[in-house]
Amino acid sequence: MKTLSLKNLRKTYFDPYAGSQVTAVHDVSLDVEQGEFVSVVGPSGCGKTTILNMIAGFIPYTGGEILIDGNLVKGPGPDRGVVFQSFALFPWKTVLENVGFGPKMRGVPKDERDRTAREYLALAGLSHAADRYPNELSGGMQQRVGVVRALANNPAVLLMDEPFASVDAQTRMTLQEELTRIWQERKPTVIFITHDVAEAVFLANRVVVLSKGRVLDQIKVDLPRPRVWDHLIEDETFKRLSAQVLQMVRAA
Secondary structure (H helix, E strand, O other), X not given: OEEEEEEEEEEEEEEOOOOEXXXXXXXXXXXXXXXXXXXXXXXXXXXXXHHHHHHHOOOOOOEEEEEEOOEEOOOOOOOEEEEOOOOOOOOOOOHHHHHOHHHHHOOOOHHHHHHHHHHHHHHOOOHHHOOOOHHHXXXXXXXXXXXXXXXXXXXXXXXXXXXXXXOOHHHHHHHHHHHHHHHHHHOOEEEEEOOOHHHHHHHOOEEEEEXXXXXXXXXXXXXXXXXXXXXXXXXXXXXXXXXXXXXXHHHO
């Protein structure tokens, strides 16, 4: 069943430096199945983040349609959760309060939202941090809080915009493994934007390659789960798929 559909999606804007209209996204069509994990890669300026922001409802689209469970996207909504590169946590709220914020905004009673928040914190191995504040956590822990905060609101689609780009390489690999584990347990529908080809292949069921605002190609990733770097780093299929995607990105 399709959760997300982009139909001939288009985005143009006026560039004051060029003095003319610029087309950032050209007639992009894409269907994402319920519970699918899709990574989106491409060179800088190819439209990755623009597409994510349109799906999130943060910016309007010029043409085409975006449908979530058959409903037209007209702006932000609780059916989409977003995880940014910056941790974007409320510094004055505890970890538990941050994770329970979405359900609170939907009017969920405190006992229920605390129970939901604790369930997701346990899923991410963060139960011990429930009463801490964000500035008391490492960068990796803060980003794990950001992921489960988005999931706790039970969105139809989880949108992730280079969420691990600001952490060190070792922490990034750990977060990638954690995300695949959480995805495998809860099966959210995920759109994951990244510049990192190996990350895209490691995480996804399918990698979408963009070039100049268009879908250049889509690569199915048929690797076993759970995925652990120690097992995949020398895996021939993983290396072949990564090389294939990288070649496309370089050509783009």
